Amino acid sequence: MTDTPTSIAQLVTPCCLIEKSKLLNNIARLSAHIGELGCSLRPHVKTHKSVDVTKLIEDGGNVTGITVSTLQEAQHFFANGYTNILYAVGIVPNKLATAASLIEQGCDLKVIFDNVSMATMITEKAAEFDCTFKVLIELDTDGHRSGIEPANQALLDIAELVKQSKNIALCGVMTHAGESYSCFTHEDQLAMARQERDLSLLAAERLRAAGFECPMVSIGSTPTAFAIDDLTGITEVRAGVYAFFDLVMAGLNVCGVEDIAISVLASVIGHQTEKQWAITDAGWMAMSRDRGTANHPTDQGYGLVCDITGNSLNDYIVYDANQEHGIIRHKNVDHAMNYNAFPLASVIRVLPNHACSTAAQFSHYYLVDKEKVIEKWHVTRGW
Ligand SMILES: Cc1ncc(COP(=O)(O)O)c(C=O)c1O
Incomplete structure (x- = not known):
């Protein structure tokens, strides 16, 4: 850490900060x-796309393997000693060679698909390789995105196709209740979590009753992972955003604003007093385009503004953003801007709407304790 500044005020902006105590x-x-x-x-x-963050999660206990969203992440984490990996985005034939290479090197990689046509293409392509591809069938338990409905006949058709094929082994079912991001009360989150669990168990039971193996039943999203009260029959829970948390999670009351570990450090580069704006060097390239709180009761713009130590500055938000410019103003348009809190060349922190999309803008994080920089951690990127 010889060339890393020891104080936040010395960092070049914009950059990404992780408050270590909150992360832990x-x-x-x-x-x-x-x-x-x-x-x-x-x-x-x-x-987070970070081996260092993942090590802390392992230290926290109860961890079995990791979930990745790209094969590049799988390669990076495998190179850093992680072998039990679920690639949780539907596989396509053009990715099988990369997957095969990981498996041949000893990676216990699992892939997913959710329909008979893709399963057919994958089983045909898989026959060209000298390895076994482990697959989970993706379930749709909330109408949110991908997956096959647990009661659908196609579930058994896919299992049968896999059984008849060379080089593919069925490992179970998985689902992600992304609709939990629309559940604003604990009751709704709990109902969504139970639905995610029960429909996954239904699919597993149907497979087993038809004579197929289903050792894995994998569920999860951050809101449902916290809400669920009984996981009998579920083998693992997947969640990601909880490590950093963000304004969307705070808007759902899954966490408090004070729990958000990730922020973007920005410099004040201008004052537009007639508009009651302050301009910063953290636009949407730094914050990301994600406007996840736009449909929340409290719209946080492109992010909530805090002082250098991370304390919220009474309702100032990044209300608009260009590529490398952030425009700060009070949430209440009629409220005059307190320019004493935003001197030119001073730095502020901005809490993001969506931790994953903001974190993905950066190649490294500064781990911080209030105004002190503790460490600089590498982030992997790409596909
Ligand atoms: C397949 C899958 N599993 C798990 C997760 C983790 O959910 P969260 O981001 O709410 O922590 C995601 C997130 O998008 C996902 O796509």
């Missing part, structure tokens, strides 16, 4: 909850 608390909170329910965590590393 967030990790401990979910590890404890899943442990109490007698289950295991398969953290989704797409949120």
